[in-house]
Amino acid sequence: MSSKLQITSTAIHDVLIVEPKVFGDERGWFTESFNALDFAAATGLDVQFVQDNHSFSRQWTLRGLHYQLEQTQGKLVRVVAGSVFDVVVDIRKDSPTYGKWVGVELSAQNHKQMWIPAKLAHGFLVLSETAEFLYKTTNYYHPQSEACLAWNDPTVGIDWPLPAGIQPNMNAKDTAGFSWDAAPKF
Numbered sequence: 178m179s180s181k182l183q184i185t186s187t188a189i190h191d192v193l194i195v196e197p198k199v200f201g202d203e204r205g206w207f208t209e210s211f212n213a214l215d216f217a218a219a220t221g222l223d224v225q226f227v228q229d230n231h232s233f234s235r236q237w238t239l240r241g242l243h244y245q246l247e248q249t250q251g252k253l254v255r256v257v258a259g260s261v262f263d264v265v266v267d268i269r270k271d272s273p274t275y276g277k278w279v280g281v282e283l284s285a286q287n288h289k290q291m292w293i294p295a296k297l298a299h300g301f302l303v304l305s306e307t308a309e310f311l312y313k314t315t316n317y318y319h320p321q322s323e324a325c326l327a328w329n330d331p332t333v334g335i336d337w338p339l340p341a342g343i344q345p346n347m348n349a350k351d352t353a354g355f356s357w358d359a360a361p362k363f
Contacts (some may be wrong), residue, residue, distance in 0.1 A: 181209065182219040187279045189267050192297070193220060194281060195253070195290040199360065208288060210255065211313065224251055226313040234303045234310065239328055239337070239345035241300015242266055242354065246361055247322035249295035251315035252254050256316040259308030260284035263291055266298040266326060268362045276357070278335050296363045302337055302345060324361055327354035 178214065185194040195216070199208045209215070217223050242264065254263060275348045283289050283302070293299050301310060328335065328351065339345060355361070 181212065181215045183279045184219050187214060187230040187265075187281070189274045189277055189279050189297070190278050192265050195220070195289070195292055197288060199288055210290075211253065213333075216253075218310055222292070224253075224315050226253070226315055228314045228317055230312050230314065232310045233347065236306050236310055237339070237343055237346050237352065238302050238303045239300065239347050240325040241351065242298035242328055243300060244268065244296070244298045244324055244326070245316075245319050245322045246324055248316045248319035248336075249363075250318075251295045252293040252299060252312045252316065253286075253290055254283065254293065254299075254301075254310065254312040255290040256283040256285055257309045257311055258285050259303065259305030260286070261301040261308050261310060262301050263301045263307075264299070264335055264337075265291070265293050266333055266335070268298050268326065269296050270362055276333065278333055280335065280337075298324075298360075300328060300351075302327055302339070304338065319348075325354035326360045330354075330357045332357035 181198045183196040197208045199206050263283045267274045320353045
């Protein structure tokens with residue numbers, strides 16, 4: 178394992194928490210947020226990223242659970258301002274964790290990143306007043322094949338950290354996500 182990255186497995190075997198080494202002193206801190214050689218050495222994955230995305234969202238915004246049926250995307254995600262509860266759902270029928278979900282808090286303070294392989298549904302809930310979310314993708318955005326799994330499907334049963342009485346702020350596309358039974362899967 179690379180000494181620059183700490184890799185932690187999750188309940189979905191190929192979804193990984195990636196923690197880069199942070200060097201800090203009284204002036205602040207420095208981290209190498211991505212290095213292809215270190216990432217490959219630490220994870221055993223040889224990935225090529227082709228697109229970087231950056232989103233800004235307000236508290237209790239929920240984005241997702243998105244995936245593409247064509248031009249599937251692996252993603253390396255992180256937060257550079259604020260904090261989010263980041264969620265991945267395994268929608269690969271041949272996977273031993275099919276139908277399971279993993280959630281982790283990513284924040285500017287903890288510097289954690291999550292590696293999400295292609296063919297999984299992904300979304301996040303903003304916990305802080307605002308958040309900036311960055312992600313690298315292994316394929317280009319293909320809106321014609323985008324699908325969305327319902328964030329609150331009871332079969333999947335994601336335990337979103339929403340305070341009592343708070344409804345997430347969502348766009349129409351995400352509100353109309355597929356139920357687990359109707360969602361296209363791999």
